[in-house]
Every structure is written in C-alpha cells, then in structure tokens.
Amino acid sequence: MYKLSNVLLACVFALSVNAQENAGLRLPAGFSATLFADQIGTARHITINDKGVLFAKLNNANKAGQSIVRMEDANGDGIAEKISGWGKYGGTGIFVKGNQLYASSDDAVYLYQLDANGEVTNPTAPKTIIQNLHSRRQHASKSITLDPQGNIYVNIGAYSNACQEKDRSVGSKGMMPCPILDSAGGVWKFDGSKENQSYAQGKRYATGLRNVIGLDWNNQTNSLFVTQHGRDQLNTFYPTMYTDAQNADLPAETMYEMKEGDDAGWPYVYYDPFQKKKILSPEYGGDGKLEGGKNALDPLVAFPAHMAPMALLFYKGNQFPAKYKEGAFISFHGSWNRAPLPQEGYFVAFVPFKNGKPSGEWEIFANGFAGADNNKSPRGAKARPCGLAEGPDGSLYVSDDSKGAIFKISFNK
Amino acid sequence: MQFKIVSLIIVALFYCVQGNAQNMQKGKKIYETRCLACHQADGGGVPNMNAPLDAASNVVGKDIARLVRIIRYGYNERIALDGFYYSNAMTASPDLKDNELADLLTYIRNSWSNKASAITIAQVQAAKKKK
Numbered sequence: 001m002y003k004l005s006n007v008l009l010a011c012v013f014a015l016s017v018n019a020q021e022n023a024g025l026r027l028p029a030g031f032s033a034t035l036f037a038d039q040i041g042t043a044r045h046i047t048i049n050d051k052g053v054l055f056a057k058l059n060n061a062n063k064a065g066q067s068i069v070r071m072e073d074a075n076g077d078g079i080a081e082k083i084s085g086w087g088k089y090g091g092t093g094i095f096v097k098g099n100q101l102y103a104s105s106d107d108a109v110y111l112y113q114l115d116a117n118g119e120v121t122n123p124t125a126p127k128t129i130i131q132n133l134h135s136r137r138q139h140a141s142k143s144i145t146l147d148p149q150g151n152i153y154v155n156i157g158a159y160s161n162a163c164q165e166k167d168r169s170v171g172s173k174g175m176m177p178c179p180i181l182d183s184a185g186g187v188w189k190f191d192g193s194k195e196n197q198s199y200a201q202g203k204r205y206a207t208g209l210r211n212v213i214g215l216d217w218n219n220q221t222n223s224l225f226v227t228q229h230g231r232d233q234l235n236t237f238y239p240t241m242y243t244d245a246q247n248a249d250l251p252a253e254t255m256y257e258m259k260e261g262d263d264a265g266w267p268y269v270y271y272d273p274f275q276k277k278k279i280l281s282p283e284y285g286g287d288g289k290l291e292g293g294k295n296a297l298d299p300l301v302a303f304p305a306h307m308a309p310m311a312l313l314f315y316k317g318n319q320f321p322a323k324y325k326e327g328a329f330i331s332f333h334g335s336w337n338r339a340p341l342p343q344e345g346y347f348v349a350f351v352p353f354k355n356g357k358p359s360g361e362w363e364i365f366a367n368g369f370a371g372a373d374n375n376k377s378p379r380g381a382k383a384r385p386c387g388l389a390e391g392p393d394g395s396l397y398v399s400d401d402s403k404g405a406i407f408k409i410s411f412n413k
Numbered sequence: 414m415q416f417k418i419v420s421l422i423i424v425a426l427f428y429c430v431q432g433n434a435q436n437m438q439k440g441k442k443i444y445e446t447r448c449l450a451c452h453q454a455d456g457g458g459v460p461n462m463n464a465p466l467d468a469a470s471n472v473v474g475k476d477i478a479r480l481v482r483i484i485r486y487g488y489n490e491r492i493a494l495d496g497f498y499y500s501n502a503m504t505a506s507p508d509l510k511d512n513e514l515a516d517l518l519t520y521i522r523n524s525w526s527n528k529a530s531a532i533t534i535a536q537v538q539a540a541k542k543k544k
Contacts, residue, residue, distance in 0.1 A: 059461065060498070137491050137500040167489070168502045236450050236504070336459040339450055379457030379465065402460060
C-alpha cells in the first residue's frame, strides 16, 4: 500500500512537471517555451542544421553509450520525438555547416558527414581535423565555431587559475612571462577542411583569455566574439586584500571582440566592473587598485562575477521582436565561487547590438533554470544553462548539462 | 550497583557527545575558511569541477590516510568519484595540525547527510605514517 501511494505520488509529480507552464522558465511577455527533450545526458553545446535537426555534444557518454545526440521534431509540436546518437568520447564543442558536423573532445576536433536527411553517414569513422591539443584537466573543454570562409576557431583554455608557480596556492607568485600562453589561454585558428592539424599547422589567433567557452562569429562585423570566464578565489589567496563580499563581485565575466593578434590580458590583469579598469592581478604585484594591461583589450560588456558564460549566440532570425535582431544571447551556467555569499546566474542573458556594437545594458532573458525554490547551489540547480542554438524558424534552444534538458523558446505572434 | 554503572555510562556518553560537538564546531570553522569556497556550504561541490563531500563514498569510507593526504598535499589530478569526474586543482593545507585535521575530518564525515565515525588525533597520526 505504501509503495502504491509512492508510485501514485511520483506519477502526480511527473505530470505536474510535464505540465509546467513554459517548461518552468520565466520569459519576457509574448515568449513561450517547451521542453524539447529531457534527460539526454550532459548536453554541452548544441547546433541545428537548416532543416531543424538539433545535435548536442555530451560531456560524458550517456546511459545509451552516446556522446553526440541527434534530435528531430518531425511533427512540429515543439518536442523532439526522434532521438538517436553516436560517439563515445566526451566533449563540449559542436557546430554544423551544411552537411558537415564538427564535434570536439577535450583534445581534438572531428568532422562527420551528414546525408540529405541530416543523418550521420560515418558515425564511427569521422575525419580528425585537429588533434593533440592540451587537455590538462582545468578548462580543458574545446569550444568551436567557424567563419564563412571555413576557418575553425578553437578555444584552448588555460590549465591554471592565474598562472601561479604553484596553481591555486596561497602566496605563490605569478610566472613572468606566463609560459602557458604559448599553447593555451587563447583562441587558435585552423583550416576547417584539413585533416590531422595540431599546433604546428594552426595559429594563435588571440591570447590572454583564461577560458572561453562561449564564442560566435558575427556576420555584421565579420569578426569573432568571445565570452571569458574570469579568475577565481581572490579572497582565498589574498584574504587581506579581498573580503568574501568583494570576491563575490570580482572580477567581471567579460565579452570581447577579438581580432587577430588581440590580447585580453589574462593572467596579468582582471577587469573590475566597479572601477571600470583593468586591475593588476595580485599574483603579479597588484593590490586591488594598481592598473595594468596597457595593451590589453577592454571588454565590450562586463557581466557580474563568476556566473560562467557558457555560450554566445548572435540572433539572426526574424521570429523574435526587432530589438533582438543581431543582438547577443549568453547562457550563464551559474556561479560557485561566490560562496559563502548566495550563488548567481543560472539564466540566459541578452545584450542588444546596433551596427556590431552593444547598444544598451544587458538584461535577463530567460530565468528559472535552477528551479522555483532553489537556493542556487551548483548541485541543487534543476538545470544549468549551457549551449545555445537558433533554429531555422528563429526559435532559440538552450541546453542543460546537468540533467540533459533541451528548452525551445519561441515568440508567439 | 547497576544504577551506578548506568549513570556512569550516561555521564561518559554525555562527555563523548559534548567532546564530539566541540570537535564538530572546530572542524566547521576550518571548513568554512579553507574548504567551503570550492566544496560549497551544502558539501555538494561543483559538477565536473570540485568533488562533493556530502554522500561521497570515499569521504565516509575507511581510507583515512588518503583523506589526510589529500588535505595536506592538495590534489592535482582528475578524480573519479561515484561515477563522475572532477577536474579542478585543490589547494594544499600543509599547516593544519593533527588535532585540526581530526576535527575537520570529523566534521566532513558527519555533516549534511554523512554519518561516519569521528576521527581521533591518534588516527591522523597513524594515517600520516602510511605512505
């Protein structure tokens, strides 16, 4: 009897979850959301082909032993009913260009061929486009995007917090110059059609980036935009300089437009959004006020600290109202290094753009991923926004890499 | 006679519990200053990055020497725990004294949903001798 009542309760609970308005998300007026897919695995980045077939790259293979999941909503009800997958390796990056599907592990980029129906033709024998990139645990994920000429841009995150002699250790100095920057801590550029490339065949396109997970090519400016994860633990390693409350707000998470040869300043400086300055890192003699990074870029947008921007997407479609056209959506995974202060993030933000430049303040676009009554602990969050993709009809898709939900957000005319 | 034994046991238990409560309190303080930033207030860690301590098999397990080693020397390898992987580097705490290590271990083994044996200074000292 006890068991039966439990089963009934579970059923009621499951029904109420499914019936949640807008899949539990809070959206601006006129928008709605469906749960396009759920429990597919640790869905990192997502991409959609011109027929609306969605592909997700999983951080770890799911229970079905797949690490790339293909989802199709043939009847157009906003819920994928055809779900399949392949691949064994975990990773983050995925990008479709015509019939070519690029996917990354933490040290390589592979290329799959799709047929006219968007079905993969070589699931077990992809071409290896790039290989042997550094994958040293921290910031190992490789995000990818392509430009219209077919060049592929790969983030190689710094395997360090602030390039200390001894990483994440009290009192350890910053290395000068930081030796990590020769092979990580930046974005590398490769030929998207050549096989078996590595560092020797690629080019360090931009540097001074601790870890970029969100990146997108902007067709208006014909340039690369990135979002960086700022450094952690100013209060932990420099408790006399930074209080817990200051650490919770420093440094900003930042968006840059990166042209070839640009430098965003990591590890020597971080961006303080209150002083609006590039501040010398304490590992390099900074005191919270001394400025640095004369030749480093200033960010185009500064977001609150530690929220972890996971994807960047310039909106090209016509479905959403005019203010969204050419603007940037950014997914925020949610913070951990604000503790002991409450965590923040767990939403999708929007930055309006005009003529290729931000034209207003950033705002929260979609919220509620963490769950209605959640305290926003990283573990307790119901969903952690990660990948973003725009469908051919202009709908916006958001992936969750904790439980594997895919949300589809549409505007109701 | 029997009454005396019972009251002795009660008194002994009382001191044990109180001693444990003091150790827990001291351990909590150390946790808040050194561990909480990464392992979080709920002991839940951060998916893919910082391993959870709550409901973690090796935290409530028997290999005390390994726990002592990780706290003293830090940890700089990808760690597999209960079916998930965690990749962040952990800061070393070589300056913690034996009694502080015991209090901290007692705290993390008995907080959140964890219910494991308290750790004594003697256990920490024995653990340090193991390689």
